[in-house]
Amino acid sequence: MDRENEKVAAPKKGRRQAAQGKPGRTLVLIMIALVALTGGMFLSGHTTPRLGIDLAGGTSITLEAKNEPGQKNAINKTNMNTAVDIINNRVNGLGVSEAEVQTQGDRNIIVNIPKGTNAKQAREQVGTTAQLYFRPVLAQQPSTGPAEKPKPKPSSSDKGDKDTEGDKGDKGDKGDKPKESEKPQDEATSPSGTPTTQGRSVTDGLKDEPTPTGTPTGDAKDNAAKDDADKGKGVKAPTPPDPTADLQDRFTKLDCTDEKARLKVKEGVKATDPVVACGKSGDGKGWDKFILGPSEVNGKEVDDAKAVYDTQGAAGWKVTMEFSGKGTKQFGDITGKLASKQPPQNEFGIVMDGEVVSAPYVKQALTTGQAEISGSFSQDEAKDLANILSYGALPLTFKEQSVQTVSAALGGEQLRAGLIAGAIGLALVIVYMVAYYRGLALIAIASLGVSAALTYTIMTLLGPTIKFALNLPAVCGAIVAIGITADSFIVYFERIRDEVREGRTLRPAVERAWPRARRTILVSDFVSFLAAAVLFVVTVGKVQGFAFTLGLTTLLDVVVVFFFTKPLMTIMARKKFFAGGGKWSGLDPKRLGAKPPLRRSRAAATAAPVDSTPKEA
Amino acid sequence: MSKLGDLGAKLYRGEVGYDFVGKRKIWYGISILITITAIVGLAVRGLNMGIEFEGGAVFNTPKTSVSVAKAEEVAEETSGHDALVQKLGNDTLRIQIAGVDTAKSDHIKVELAKELDMKADDINADLVGPSWGEQIANKAWQGLAIFMILVVIYLAIAFEWRMALAALIALIHDITITVGVYALVGFEVTPGTVIGLLTILGYSLYDTVVVFDSLKEQSKDLAKQTRFTYSEVANRSINSTLVRSINTTVVALLPVAGLLFIGGGFLGAGMLNDISLSLFVGLAAGAYSSIFIATPLVADFKETEPQMKALKKRVLAKRRAAAAKGESAETPVSADESPQDAEPDEDSAPAVVGPRSGPRAQPTRNRGRGRPSGKRR
Numbered sequence: 006m007d008r009e010n011e012k013v014a015a016p017k018k019g020r021r022q023a024a025q026g027k028p029g030r031t032l033v034l035i036m037i038a039l040v041a042l043t044g045g046m047f048l049s050g051h052t053t054p055r056l057g058i059d060l061a062g063g064t065s066i067t068l069e070a071k072n073e074p075g076q077k078n079a080i081n082k083t084n085m086n087t088a089v090d091i092i093n094n095r096v097n098g099l100g101v102s103e104a105e106v107q108t109q110g111d112r113n114i115i116v117n118i119p120k121g122t123n124a125k126q127a128r129e130q131v132g133t134t135a136q137l138y139f140r141p142v143l144a145q146q147p148s149t150g151p152a153e154k155p156k157p158k159p160s161s162s163d164k165g166d167k168d169t170e171g172d173k174g175d176k177g178d179k180g181d182k183p184k185e186s187e188k189p190q191d192e193a194t195s196p197s198g199t200p201t202t203q204g205r206s207v208t209d210g211l212k213d214e215p216t217p218t219g220t221p222t223g224d225a226k227d228n229a230a231k232d233d234a235d236k237g238k239g240v241k242a243p244t245p246p247d248p249t250a251d252l253q254d255r256f257t258k259l260d261c262t263d264e265k266a267r268l269k270v271k272e273g274v275k276a277t278d279p280v281v282a283c284g285k286s287g288d289g290k291g292w293d294k295f296i297l298g299p300s301e302v303n304g305k306e307v308d309d310a311k312a313v314y315d316t317q318g319a320a321g322w323k324v325t326m327e328f329s330g331k332g333t334k335q336f337g338d339i340t341g342k343l344a345s346k347q348p349p350q351n352e353f354g355i356v357m358d359g360e361v362v363s364a365p366y367v368k369q370a371l372t373t374g375q376a377e378i379s380g381s382f383s384q385d386e387a388k389d390l391a392n393i394l395s396y397g398a399l400p401l402t403f404k405e406q407s408v409q410t411v412s413a414a415l416g417g418e419q420l421r422a423g424l425i426a427g428a429i430g431l432a433l434v435i436v437y438m439v440a441y442y443r444g445l446a447l448i449a450i451a452s453l454g455v456s457a458a459l460t461y462t463i464m465t466l467l468g469p470t471i472k473f474a475l476n477l478p479a480v481c482g483a484i485v486a487i488g489i490t491a492d493s494f495i496v497y498f499e500r501i502r503d504e505v506r507e508g509r510t511l512r513p514a515v516e517r518a519w520p521r522a523r524r525t526i527l528v529s530d531f532v533s534f535l536a537a538a539v540l541f542v543v544t545v546g547k548v549q550g551f552a553f554t555l556g557l558t559t560l561l562d563v564v565v566v567f568f569f570t571k572p573l574m575t576i577m578a579r580k581k582f583f584a585g586g587g588k589w590s591g592l593d594p595k596r597l598g599a600k601p602p603l604r605r606s607r608a609a610a611t612a613a614p615v616d617s618t619p620k621e622a
Numbered sequence: 623m624s625k626l627g628d629l630g631a632k633l634y635r636g637e638v639g640y641d642f643v644g645k646r647k648i649w650y651g652i653s654i655l656i657t658i659t660a661i662v663g664l665a666v667r668g669l670n671m672g673i674e675f676e677g678g679a680v681f682n683t684p685k686t687s688v689s690v691a692k693a694e695e696v697a698e699e700t701s702g703h704d705a706l707v708q709k710l711g712n713d714t715l716r717i718q719i720a721g722v723d724t725a726k727s728d729h730i731k732v733e734l735a736k737e738l739d740m741k742a743d744d745i746n747a748d749l750v751g752p753s754w755g756e757q758i759a760n761k762a763w764q765g766l767a768i769f770m771i772l773v774v775i776y777l778a779i780a781f782e783w784r785m786a787l788a789a790l791i792a793l794i795h796d797i798t799i800t801v802g803v804y805a806l807v808g809f810e811v812t813p814g815t816v817i818g819l820l821t822i823l824g825y826s827l828y829d830t831v832v833v834f835d836s837l838k839e840q841s842k843d844l845a846k847q848t849r850f851t852y853s854e855v856a857n858r859s860i861n862s863t864l865v866r867s868i869n870t871t872v873v874a875l876l877p878v879a880g881l882l883f884i885g886g887g888f889l890g891a892g893m894l895n896d897i898s899l900s901l902f903v904g905l906a907a908g909a910y911s912s913i914f915i916a917t918p919l920v921a922d923f924k925e926t927e928p929q930m931k932a933l934k935k936r937v938l939a940k941r942r943a944a945a946a947k948g949e950s951a952e953t954p955v956s957a958d959e960s961p962q963d964a965e966p967d968e969d970s971a972p973a974v975v976g977p978r979s980g981p982r983a984q985p986t987r988n989r990g991r992g993r994p995s996g997k998r999r
Contacts, residue, residue, distance in 0.1 A: 108751030109680060410711035412690060423885045430880025434873050477814060481897045485821050488874020499866045528780060529831040536769050536824045543765035545758055551817045555824060
């Protein structure tokens with residue numbers, strides 16, 4: 006009979022019936038999930054959530070803006086504010102790490118990073134100016150050391166070798182790879198001097214560059230083929246670049262293995278002039294030097310950048326970029342121009358903060374507005390670079406002035422007082438629930454407990470994985486979440502009690518109440534989740550961190566109600582204590598003022614059973 | 623408690639109830655009054671923005687053994703503003719104080735030096751910019767706008783546009799009141815406050831949606847009957863979810879009240895005040911507006927619909943006819959005939975307490991008419 010009622014209760018929801026049939030299984034499932042999460046938490050070695058800077062303190066980095074030669078008035082309020090925004094974006098790349106950035110005085114910026122963040126990485130992210138330019142390459146050479154003189158002529162044999170490799174499709178792909186590892190070393194150190202050739206081999210390594218779009222493999226092959234074609238040409242007509250004598254001179258003298266020289270070469274460069282620059286060769290050990298033309302595309306036109314693992318081209322980690330409308334056009338123009346030239350002048354250098362990070366060559370005009378940077382990136386490096394590129398260049402150059410630890414802004418005593426107060430509030434909630442719902446309160450409290458345990462473990466695990474940091478507003482958000490989570494149970498309990506008032510026995514009441522309660526819960530939680538999702542996508546900084554907490558607790562609310570509270574209720578409804586409507590079960594029909602089923606009352610008409618004298622006591 | 627449980631039963635059956643919709647004018651009036659007070663408070667007193675938004679002065683002390691708590695106390699006393707104190711790695715203190723300009727900062731510097739027992743010259747004063755920059759604020763506004771539009775669309779689809787509009791009005795009502803309270807109380811607005819406001823935004827809508835869900839369910843087959851007007855059904859739906867509303871509000875408010883009154887009031891955890899006050903006021907306002915503002919507003923909007931007008935006319939006509947026939951008993955009866963099994967009219971008859979004679983007789987009366995199954999929907 007109960008079965009029947011169940012079916013009547015939820016006729017449309019066939020799929021849920023399975024769950025109703027096996028509440029035990031669902032419960033076991035969520036318990037396994039909980040145990041797994043807890044186990045993962047202990048395995049990962051983090052047993053407490055990462056705390057925000059307001060609760061745990063952290064590291065404070067003070068940056069000082071440096072005057073660049075040639076831009077006297079660059080340090081002004083506007084530029085400082087822009088810098089703050091950009092740095093904020095960078096350190097809060099994922100939005101939940103709760104770092105704080107603010108100006109101090111006229112030319113300082115303070116960056117506060119919560120404890121447990123990789124401070125070194127953060128410092129790099131914060132300090133990088135990220136002036137990005139795409140400049141055509143006029144000449145290129147390895148620069149292996151002071152002794153090394155650039156050799157004037159390409160060793161054609163080297164070239165040949167390279168080519169053959171490039172020829173074979175797979176090989177070509179491999180060509181990329183070695184770039185990253187040892188192979189390039191060879192190339193770089195066996196300087197078959199001519200700018201031309203050298204450029205070529207490097208290019209090979211960098212092949213993945215501005216592939217028009219996704220498909221790296223095809224491209225790599227194409228490139229290899231293309232290479233060949235180019236190759237021939239290149240040999241015949243190397244057409245050496247014709248930079249000004251001065252530039253040529255500096256180029257010849259430049260020794261990129263000398264750090265000071267590298268720093269010096271970065272100074273005072275203007276986007277509109279041709280420059281000499283250094284760039285790491287593929288293995289990250291040797292250096293290449295370049296003569297570069299004026300900037301053709303500014304890094305400001307990069308809309309978005311992502312770190313991507315190139316599975317097909319085997320090029321390892323690379324960074325893909327998407328240009329804005331203007332950037333797309335500029336990029337299309339320059340690649341169109343370059344494509345018709347010969348190596349190495351069909352290359353362009355991607356120059357960041359004065360250093361060539363990548364020097365891909367171009368075989369055709371690229372008009373899709375996408376480009377790639379490859380190099381010997383590790384995953385972290387690629388991600389950092391993508392992050393930095395996404396948020397644009399700092400308008401100023403900054404020098405790290407000091408790095409210090411800072412204590413929590415909230416005193417420990419105050420925090421303890423706050424926690425005690427919160428605990429008292431929670432205790433009152435439990436008292437209220439027990440007083441009102443009696444036995445049902447057990448289910449509610451167990452559900453809240455499961456919800457709390459899930460929230461805690463997940464937040465803890467998110468600390469190391471996405472740098473989630475729990476700050477005071479998040480704690481308060483979680484406290485409000487108690488209300489929203491408890492509301493789901495309350496809605497369900499009230500529905501059950503309404504059904505009992507209709508005269509149903511408990512088991513059908515539990516099943517019949519569920520579809521209606523479920524709809525209410527889903528509809529209302531959806532609103533909360535919508536708020537969380539929109540805010541998370543659109544906003545930055547603390548608001549984003551909050552949105553994350555809200556979204557997480559809302560999802561967990563649904564998970565707990567569906568996979569814990571409901572099955573538990575189904576099981577409990579079979580227990581005598583609840584089904585019998587004991588005085589303390591919270592489901593005592595008399596107490597609820599239930600009517601007997603009307604059928605019966607009709608049959609027994611005026612005998613008017615139980616319900617007409619509801620107990621007031 | 624069992625009294626409450628019993629009250630729940632009566633509310634459920636509509637034997638008792640408060641005429642929320644009927645007395646809506648009073649509550650509208652009260653809300654308008656509160657809102658105006660809030661707006662006036664906001665206009666006159668303005669918001670006391672914290673250092674995170676406006677910047678202020680920063681004082682870097684030399685190496686000291688003064689505790690953070692002590693320094694905070696001193697800084698707040700000398701400046702009259704909330705202070706943010708952090709201990710740096712080398713045992714120096716960084717004290718940030720909102721709303722301080724250069725002239726005032728010299729004065730504070732001297733005072734601080736006196737209180738903290740150090741030389742004024744050793745304290746390094748500077749101005750700091752906001753850490754909650756314009757960009758964060760702008761993006762937050764943008765996110766808010768997008769959310770509002772989406773939620774109105776969602777509510778318009780899931781329910782109907784009248785409900786979406788009413789929910790939006792209730793939301794604005796809640797936020798205005800909360801912000802107004804901030805202006806009146808004079809607490810400093812911190813990022814925590816803003817986060818609190820956003821939380822309320824979610825909660826207020828959430829609560830309204832729960833109430834609307836019940837309203838939607840109860841008014842489903844409204845056009846097919848002539849017993850009740852839309853307003854009456856709306857009122858009934860509020861009453862039937864009243865127990866849930868009260869319980870949820872109590873459960874949500876208790877922990878926050880703990881933070882605000884016990885934590886902030888007795889235990890001196892003042893830093894929680896900014897966020898718990900916004901939560902407390904907002905949660906209370908959210909629960910209030912769902913019941914007293916949002917639903918009656920929907921009823922008002924609905925009653926302007928021609929269909930609902932016609933229904934009201936029919937219902938009234940039928941009641942008049944019934945009254946004329948002298949069958950006054952007819953009107954307030956019969957649990958089982960319609961989706962709404964009892965009506966507001968009956969309010970006065972069976973009080974909260976006392977044996978109910980009516981219901982006992984009901985089955986008999988019911989037998990003759992209506993659905994044989996006696997099942998409610």
